[in-house]
Amino acid sequence: MSVYIIARFKIHNRSEYDTYSAGFSEVFKKFDGKMLSVDEDPMVLAGEWDDTRSVIIEFPSKESALAWMTSDEYQAIAKHRDAGSTANSILVKSL
Numbered sequence: 001m002s003v004y005i006i007a008r009f010k011i012h013n014r015s016e017y018d019t020y021s022a023g024f025s026e027v028f029k030k031f032d033g034k035m036l037s038v039d040e041d042p043m044v045l046a047g048e049w050d051d052t053r054s055v056i057i058e059f060p061s062k063e064s065a066l067a068w069m070t071s072d073e074y075q076a077i078a079k080h081r082d083a084g085s086t087a088n089s090i091l092v093k094s095l
Contacts, residue, residue: 016084
């Protein structure tokens with residue numbers, strides 16, 4: 001069953017976040033994920049939105065999503081994401 005990671009970021013250090021972004025594709029392509037959306041100007045339909053970036057990623061399974069997130073390669077670049085932004089993310093199942 002496919003799963004989706006929905007993340008939103010408040011970028012407070014663009015240089016650190018850009019270092020993360022620069023290494024992201026090289027790591028991501030080793031896993032079975034598919035980028036569905038990256039948006040820094042989403043249309044707010046309800047509520048408050050003060051984040052800088054939203055991301056939606058699809059994986060074929062929960063296991064593959066978690067393998068990506070916990071991989072040594074991803075963790076090596078994630079430190080730049082954490083230094084450059086505050087992230088909120090969830091993993092949801094497809095219907």
